[in-house]
Each structure stands twice: as structure tokens, then as C-alpha cells.
Amino acid sequence: MIWSVSWRNIWRSKTRSLVIITAIALGVFAGVYTIAFMIGWVNQRINGVINTEVSHLQIHQADYLETNEVHCYIPNIGEIRDNIANNEGVKAVSSRLIASCMISSAETSSGILLTGINPKCERETSNVHTKIIKGKYFEGVKRNPIIIGEKLAQKLKVKVRSKLVITVTEMDGTISGGAFRVAGIFKTANSAFDEAKAFVRISDLQKLLNIEDNVGHEIAILMNKNGGENIIAQKLRRQYPKLNIMTWEELLPDIKMLNESTDFSLYIYVVIILLSLGFGIVNTMLMVILERVKEFGMLMAIGMSKIRVFTMVVLETVFLSFVGGCVGIVLALGLIALTGKIGLDLSLWAEGLNSLGFEAIIYPEIGTVPVVVVTVLVIITGILSAIYPARKAIKLNPAEALRMDT
Amino acid sequence: MKVLDIQNITKVYTDSEIEVKAVNDVSLSFSQGEFAAIVGPSGSGKTTLLNIIGGLDKPTEGEIVINSMNINKLSSSELIHFRLHNIGFVFQAYNLIPVLTAKENVEFIMELQGKSKAEREKRSLELLSGVGLVDRINSRPAKLSGGQQQRVAVARALASKPMFVLADEPTANLDSKSTETLLEIMEKLNREENITFIFSTHDQRVVNKARRVITVEDGRIVSDKSNS
Ligand SMILES: Nc1ncnc2c1ncn2[C@@H]1O[C@H](COP(=O)(O)OP(=O)(O)O)[C@@H](O)[C@H]1O
Numbered sequence A: 001m002i003w004s005v006s007w008r009n010i011w012r013s014k015t016r017s018l019v020i021i022t023a024i025a026l027g028v029f030a031g032v033y034t035i036a037f038m039i040g041w042v043n044q045r046i047n048g049v050i051n052t053e054v055s056h057l058q059i060h061q062a063d064y065l066e067t068n069e070v071h072c073y074i075p076n077i078g079e080i081r082d083n084i085a086n087n088e089g090v091k092a093v094s095s096r097l098i099a100s101c102m103i104s105s106a107e108t109s110s111g112i113l114l115t116g117i118n119p120k121c122e123r124e125t126s127n128v129h130t131k132i133i134k135g136k137y138f139e140g141v142k143r144n145p146i147i148i149g150e151k152l153a154q155k156l157k158v159k160v161r162s163k164l165v166i167t168v169t170e171m172d173g174t175i176s177g178g179a180f181r182v183a184g185i186f187k188t189a190n191s192a193f194d195e196a197k198a199f200v201r202i203s204d205l206q207k208l209l210n211i212e213d214n215v216g217h218e219i220a221i222l223m224n225k226n227g228g229e230n231i232i233a234q235k236l237r238r239q240y241p242k243l244n245i246m247t248w249e250e251l252l253p254d255i256k257m258l259n260e261s262t263d264f265s266l267y268i269y270v271v272i273i274l275l276s277l278g279f280g281i282v283n284t285m286l287m288v289i290l291e292r293v294k295e296f297g298m299l300m301a302i303g304m305s306k307i308r309v310f311t312m313v314v315l316e317t318v319f320l321s322f323v324g325g326c327v328g329i330v331l332a333l334g335l336i337a338l339t340g341k342i343g344l345d346l347s348l349w350a351e352g353l354n355s356l357g358f359e360a361i362i363y364p365e366i367g368t369v370p371v372v373v374v375t376v377l378v379i380i381t382g383i384l385s386a387i388y389p390a391r392k393a394i395k396l397n398p399a400e401a402l403r404m405d406t
Numbered sequence B: 001m002k003v004l005d006i007q008n009i010t011k012v013y014t015d016s017e018i019e020v021k022a023v024n025d026v027s028l029s030f031s032q033g034e035f036a037a038i039v040g041p042s043g044s045g046k047t048t049l050l051n052i053i054g055g056l057d058k059p060t061e062g063e064i065v066i067n068s069m070n071i072n073k074l075s076s077s078e079l080i081h082f083r084l085h086n087i088g089f090v091f092q093a094y095n096l097i098p099v100l101t102a103k104e105n106v107e108f109i110m111e112l113q114g115k116s117k118a119e120r121e122k123r124s125l126e127l128l129s130g131v132g133l134v135d136r137i138n139s140r141p142a143k144l145s146g147g148q149q150q151r152v153a154v155a156r157a158l159a160s161k162p163m164f165v166l167a168d169e170p171t172a173n174l175d176s177k178s179t180e181t182l183l184e185i186m187e188k189l190n191r192e193e194n195i196t197f198i199f200s201t202h203d204q205r206v207v208n209k210a211r212r213v214i215t216v217e218d219g220r221i222v223s224d225k226s227n228s
């Protein structure tokens, strides 16, 4: 019956309860929605990194990442690629030639990493082909087509079908050049990527570099789903001890840290919200106790034990916060479902976001874990906020409480 | 059978350096089945005396023996437990839990005692019909008149099957009609079920119903006689 008494007690002063419930609801709503926003944001960034930029795993020759030298290549790359593709969980594998080079238009030139790819394999491994905003992905230009990013196109002041000259250092150290024609221009969420990367057919780059057949600088592996890469990485490390095999987390440790620190800082943020709500709850409950001094006196006089009175006050407080918390969570989940579908358009700040690698349209998302954690935190807040008022209640002397004037 | 025995009770309040002897060397004993009134003007020490008898307040001096158990040394938590099982209370006002119905208020104390749902249901209905409120069992206190609320309080006080019922000016807030009804009910319960009532009042009409009248003045008993 104590549960029912507590529950009914919170509706005795409707306005006061509704005020505090609304405050808690708003706080929790803001907290949960912010969590979903941040999770959506970070996950989009991670998916962008994986699907567009680095895939789940990359393999290089041991020294390659440090030197970026043309001769640090992986021999027999075709066999390795086919062998990897046979592993379970592997969705697609692409082998690439990479050359750091100068790219020049009639106007100006820029230093980039030119990647030679097999467009068929590459389409499976990376979604750059879906990011084409002008022209086509290796179509429409017969000889030496090149795909460049929008940022680079702007910098070089070129359009689709413009001619670009690439200057590379060949295997033997001689400088050589070749003319390419822009087939397509892509735009990803990461403008740094768009500025520094360009793609040509692997056969064209092979000729330019004067490099032998069946070699490459990079193998990119896309898994069927996130998380499977670690097992494959271990297996491949055993199989190819001489090669450098790295997961996307190892390649981009800052992204990994972003992912991990986001969760933690979000919970801190929610705790801060709840802490300030807690003071409001304490205040409300102190008012409640003060108003009901005679009633508490009566209850203890007729034989309600201190532990029961304490429990009653705690339950009342927990109900109050729980109701507010649930309302806030439900509202937040509603808005998350809505904006998760249509997206939250931040294009006003798109330039700044893109330069950091973030999308301009955010799709908030949330899992069960954060919702459960927030609910538990709300209940804990209720319990903690109840302790001081409840102690006040049980410290009342029934004889004196009953004598109190009203 | 003696249900209550107090010896040389004194209660001194020290209020801003001034000592007030609210109860001054009072000795009393009550037997099972008494219907006793403690009478005196306002400030004479009736409430203080009843609070001490009921274990709500500690005396400055003296001994309280209830049902051959000395309650002086009990801690405040032990006293709560003792009151729950041994004493029924009716106060002047604020007797009931506002969010519970009449029946739930009566059941509440039995639930505190750990009685089964079936027993609570049965006894609360019996008691509420005994005080003439069988048609109001599902009303919350705010929907009841002052007299009806006090009758629920009496039913609640009896629900725990106490040794005796203490009622501090139970009729102080009631009109004369309700006062009469409440006293008739208390008297009937006393007569038919041998329940011991000790109540305070300064209302002469209430005094007339008592079988024993204890008059206090300035914390002292000035007379203690049976009224027939
Ligand atoms: N907590 C207290 N502190 C100081 N004096 C008190 C306190 N409670 C009661 N008194 C004094 O004790 C005396 C008896 O009071 P009380 O028992 O309430 O009398 P009654 O119930 O007969 O009106 C009064 O003079 C009152 O002012």
C-alpha cells in the first residue's frame, strides 16, 4: 500500500508536481536527444570513413605508410587479393597503386595522392562512385580518365572533360608526366579527402609509373558488417607476417577516440543535467515534507516505522522523477524517430562541418543501452534527491509534529 | 486487569530559560474496559499527559507501565513498534491519510502490522459498519464531514486491536450533533466490546458521558472520581 500511497501523494499538489515533472522531462528530453544527435553524427562520420575513405582494413608493404615511396609495393598482389576475398565476412577487396604526384591544370597545380584502381573492384569497396556530382565514374572519357574531388576541381579551376597533367617519379627516379581528362567530380563529407585524392585506372597509372604487373601499394578490404575486421586482421597477420595490416581504428586513431570519448562525455553531460534537476527535486520534496509535518507526525504516532516513512518519501520522489524521465524519453524517442528519418539539416554550417569530415545532414539515432542508462540515472537521481528530505521527515518528533500549528 | 499504570510522572518543558511543568507528579492507573475522561482547561497539560501515556513523548521523571511492560527505556523506533501493536490513537484533527479512502485508512494500520489482505478486508468492513459508515467506505477524507472523519479515526484506532485507545480532544472540532454521535459510538464500543477509552476534553457535555472523570489543573490531578 505504501507504493500506492506514494503514487497518489504526488498528485496531491498537481501544479507543483507537474512543474517538477515538466522540468525533469525537458532535461531528460534534451539529454537523450543530444545523445542521439551525437551518436548519429559520430556513426555517420565513422561510416563515412569506412565506406568512403579507408574501408575496414588496409594492407601495405611494411614501410609504405612512413615513406609513401613507389618502390615500397606488395608483390603478387593479385593472389593475395583473391585469397583475402575468400574469407568469410569479407564483402569486397580492392588493390591499388598509389603515387604522390603533382597535378596541374592550365591555371595552377597541386600535390595529391593519385590512386590507381580497378573501377569494378573499387565500386564494391568504396562508395566514392556514389558521390559523383558532375560527370560520370570512369565513363565518358576514353583515354586516361581521372576522377577528382570538388575541392581540388575548384582549386585547379577545372570542369568535367578538362585536361590535367600528372607528374610522377618513376620507379627508377626519372620524372615523367601524362595527360588525363576529368571524367567525374566527387564530393564526400570530408573536404580534406576531396582535396587530396584523385583516382585513375590502375593500368594507366602502371604505365605512367613504369611499374611491373601484379603489384600494388594498398589493399582495401570492406567487411559485411562493422566489427568483423579484427578477427580477419589477426588471421591475415599470421598469414602475411611481412605485410602491415591495419584496421580503420588503427589507421585513424582520432576517429576511434572520437567514438569512445563521445559516449563518456555524453553520460557526463546527462549527469550534469540530472544533478541540476536533483536540486529542484530536493527543493520540491522539502516543501512537501514541510506541508505535511502533521501527517508525518500522525503516521509515526500510529505506528508507521521510520524505514517505511523513509521508503514512502523515496518512492514519492522516484515516481516524480520517473514520470518526468519517461515523458522526456518518450518525447525524445519520438523526435529521434522523426529526425532520424528525414535528417536534421545543418547545411548553414556545412562548410565548417565538411572541413572536419562531418556530414551536413545529421540522422540522430539511439540504441537501447543509452536509454536504459538514462532511465537508471533518472531513478538514481530520484533516490539521491530523496535522501535529505526523507531524513528530515523521519527526524520529526511525532508529539511535536502533531502540536504544530496549521 | 490493569492495562496502564503511571507513577510520579513529571514533564518539564524548558522554553527560552523558563521552565514549564506541563505535568506535575501525576500517578494514575487504568483497568481494562474503562471509559475515562481527562478534563481541564486549555493549557492544563492534557495533551502532554496523553502523549506520555501513549509513548509519543518521554517524561522528565516517572515510570510508565503498559500491560506490565515498562516503556521508559524503549528507543524511538521500538516505541513506534510498541504503539503500532498496543495503542490506538485518535487526534483532534489530521487523523487520516488524505489520499486513502475510509476503508484503506483502516486497512493501512493492519497492513503495517502485517495482517493478511483477507483479514484486513473483513475487519475494516466490520469496524466501518460499527461506526455507521458502511456506505462511505470508498470516500476519501476530504469527501467526509468532520464527524465522519473522526468516526473513521476511531475505526482505525481499533483496527490494530490495541490495549486501549487514547483520544486527545476528539470532539474539539465537531458540532454538538456530531459530538453526540461520536460519543455514542465510542460508548457502544466500550460497552459491547469492552474497549478501554481514555480521552481528553474540555467540553462539559462530553464529560457527562464518561464513567470516570480525572480533572487536571496546571499539570496536577485535582480530582479523580467515577461518574454515575
Ligand atoms: N513543546 C513545548 N514546549 C514548551 N512548552 C510546552 C510545549 N508543549 C506544551 N507546552 C506547555 O505545557 C503546558 C501544557 O500544554 P498541553 O499539554 O498542550 O495542555 P492542554 O492539552 O491541556 O491544552 C502549556 O502551558 C503549554 O504551553
Ligand SMILES: [Mg+2]
Pocket: B046, B047, B048, B168, B169
Ligand atoms: Mg491539548
